[in-house]
Amino acid sequence: MAADLSWMRERYEQLRSQGLDWNPPTLQSASEPRCIIDGQEMVMLSANNYLNLATHPKVVEASIEATRKYGAGSGSVRAIAGTLDLHLEAERVCAQFKQVEAVLIYSSGYTANVGLIPTLVRGSEDIIISDELNHGSIIDGVRLTKASRAVYQHNDMSALEQVLKEHSGSGRKLIITDGVFSMDGDVALLDEITELADDHDAMVFVDDCHGEGVLGEGRGIVAHFGLQGRVTFEIGSYSKALGVQGGIVAGSEDVRRHALNHSRSWLLSGSQPPGVAAAQKAAIEVLMSEPEHVQRLWENTGYFRGELDSLGFDTGVSETPIIPVMCGESRLAQDLSAELRKAGVMVGAIVFPMVARDKARVRTQMSAGLTREDLDDVLGKFESCGRELGLI
Numbered sequence: 001m002a003a004d005l006s007w008m009r010e011r012y013e014q015l016r017s018q019g020l021d022w023n024p025p026t027l028q029s030a031s032e033p034r035c036i037i038d039g040q041e042m043v044m045l046s047a048n049n050y051l052n053l054a055t056h057p058k059v060v061e062a063s064i065e066a067t068r069k070y071g072a073g074s075g076s077v078r079a080i081a082g083t084l085d086l087h088l089e090a091e092r093v094c095a096q097f098k099q100v101e102a103v104l105i106y107s108s109g110y111t112a113n114v115g116l117i118p119t120l121v122r123g124s125e126d127i128i129i130s131d132e133l134n135h136g137s138i139i140d141g142v143r144l145t146k147a148s149r150a151v152y153q154h155n156d157m158s159a160l161e162q163v164l165k166e167h168s169g170s171g172r173k174l175i176i177t178d179g180v181f182s183m184d185g186d187v188a189l190l191d192e193i194t195e196l197a198d199d200h201d202a203m204v205f206v207d208d209c210h211g212e213g214v215l216g217e218g219r220g221i222v223a224h225f226g227l228q229g230r231v232t233f234e235i236g237s238y239s240k241a242l243g244v245q246g247g248i249v250a251g252s253e254d255v256r257r258h259a260l261n262h263s264r265s266w267l268l269s270g271s272q273p274p275g276v277a278a279a280q281k282a283a284i285e286v287l288m289s290e291p292e293h294v295q296r297l298w299e300n301t302g303y304f305r306g307e308l309d310s311l312g313f314d315t316g317v318s319e320t321p322i323i324p325v326m327c328g329e330s331r332l333a334q335d336l337s338a339e340l341r342k343a344g345v346m347v348g349a350i351v352f353p354m355v356a357r358d359k360a361r362v363r364t365q366m367s368a369g370l371t372r373e374d375l376d377d378v379l380g381k382f383e384s385c386g387r388e389l390g391l392i
Contacts, residue, residue, distance in 0.1 A: 019334060020351070030055050033369040035346075042346040043378050045364040050321050051213055051293040052369030053243030059282045066278030074271045079260075082271035090281040094248060097284050098219050098236075099228050102256035105280065106247035107269045109209040109237040110137040115265025116233065116249060117141030119258065120174055120203070124148050127170040129163050131155065131177045131188070135207055138176055147174075154181075157192045164200040173200065179208030179221035183355055183363070185322030187215070191225045198230070205233040212248065213241025214321060218287045218294045222250075241297075242283040245276055296368040297321055300375060304366060307379050312392035321366035324350070325382070325391075326359070332389060333360035339385040345378050 015021040029036040031047050031054050053059055066086060076082030087105060095103040106112040114137060121128060126147040130138065133154045142149060150167065152159040160175070167173065175197055177188045190206060197204045208220045216223030218241075222231045233255060236248035249259050259266060272280070287293070301321045308315055314326040327333040330351035337349035340362070351360045386392040 019330065020353070025346070033367050033371075033374055037346055040344065042341070042344050043370070043374055044367070045345060045347045045378065047365060047367065048210070048240035049243050050241040050297055050365065050367055051218075051243060051287075052367050053213075053241070053283050053286060053293070056243065056283070056286055058286055059243060059279050062282035063275035063279040067273070067275040070274035072275070073273050076271065077268060078271040079267045084271070084274060084277060086274055086277035086281070087271060090277050090284075093281050093284050095250065097288055098234075098250050099223065100234070100250045100252070102251065102253045104249045104256045104259050104266065105238075105272065105277075106249065106263075106266055107272065108239060108245070109207065109235060109247040110140075111265035111269060112235050112247035112249050112263075113137040113207060114141040114144060115263035116235075116259055117174075117176070117205070118144040119262040120205070120233070121145050121147035121172055125170065126172040126174070127167045129160065129167070129173065129175045129202070133181050133183070134176060134178050135182060135209075138178070138207055142176070147172075155186070155189055157189060157196065160193065161196055164196060164202065168200065173197075173202035174205055175202050176205045177207070178210075179206045180210035180214070180320050180322065182210050182322060183350060183361075184316050184324060185318035185320045186316075187211070187224075187319050188221065190221055190227060190231070194225075194227055194230050203232040204230075205235070206231055207235045209235065209237035209240055209247075210320070210322065212236035212238075213287065214294070214297065217291065238280050238283065242280070242287075244279045244283050246272055246280055293368045297366060300368065300370050301366045303372070304364070304375050304379070307375075308382065311379070311383050311386065313382070313386060316361070323364045323366065324361040325364065325386075326361045327391065328358055328360060330357070330360040332391070333362055335389055336362050336385055336391065339388065340381060343381040343385065345381050 025037050031049050035044050074082040091103040123146045128142050128147050129150045132151050150163045152163050179188055211221040215221050222234050234250040238244040238246040305315055305323050316324045316326050333349040333351055337347050340347050347362050350363050
């Protein structure tokens with residue numbers, strides 16, 4: 001007799017009744033600034049493809065050529081027989097670009113966090129100190145440890161310093177923060193965090209998946225603050241601005257060797273397909289030879305945020321291409337998202353429990369591929385929908 005799964009249906013109905021269930025739209029074209037979603041042409045403002053590299057000819061061609069030469073898959077985990085010369089080349093080029101000693105590539109940023117964090121601490125004698133708004137993958141990684149835990153108020157350096165003082169007698173001290181916070185688009189005070197870490201003999205771990213390809217001329221938050229060699233663990237992503245797929249651990253040779261030998265999510269995951277590895281390398285090479293993509297991204301970001309502010313929308317504390325339009329109530333955010341989608345603008349409503357009950361918003365994400373005409377078209381629709389719903 002089959003197991004009783006009625007509890008699953010009941011749990012789902014609870015979510016659905018509160019409007020909290022996921023019903024992902026279907027993308028029917030490439031992820032580009034203008035694409036087809038559920039049969040409708042839309043301007044894409046919900047993708048992480050900040051630099052529009054997912055369809056860059058050099059990236060696509062590299063993937064095709066590698067697939068033809070090496071096949072669709074690598075045949076094993078990297079620790080046994082699945083490490084291709086392509087993987088090592090992608091890591092070498094990435095390390096060169098980021099100006100670090102070494103890089104190890106994971107299947108995703110998520111697997112980098114959940115696989116590496118548990119290897120960095122031992123038991124309750126060690127302490128993990130985490131920003132309260134850190135990404136869920138960090139939270140999952142911390143939960144897999146037996147270390148003591150402390151949380152400090154978001155970007156509050158006085159609170160972080162107080163926690164460090166309270167745990168001065170701990171063994172290993174590990175401070176963890178997002179680089180760019182994905183809901184609000186603000187940036188960690190990594191320079192101040194690093195100073196405090198130096199003063200209190202702590203390690204610094206930054207998840208910069210939304211800063212990779214965006215900050216520091218594309219090199220990320222560590223380069224943005226000029227902290228190469230001082231941040232112990234830098235996590236990045238190929239899956240966002242770089243337009244491909246995969247996670248990055250960047251740092252010293254010691255860090256790479258440690259992660260390679262102890263991180264179960266790396267040791268036990270099948271390696272990146274050849275086409276992906278080649279595309280990873282190509283995406284970094286495009287960044288090195290074509291800086292105009294990062295420049296256009298920031299031009300679009302400044303223009304769009306400025307125009308939203310001028311219309312009377314609240315864009316919160318955003319400093320990056322993640323630009324929220326604050327709505328307050330979840331239902332209002334959902335209504336704004338729905339109306340904009342009807343008008344041909346793909347945006348998502350971010351509501352409780354992803355954010356606080358009174359902090360619901362529609363999140364927009366800029367792309368270097370959007371034209372000024374695209375942005376003005378979207379701004380006109382934001383204005384009409386915002387006035388209809390009483391947001392402005």
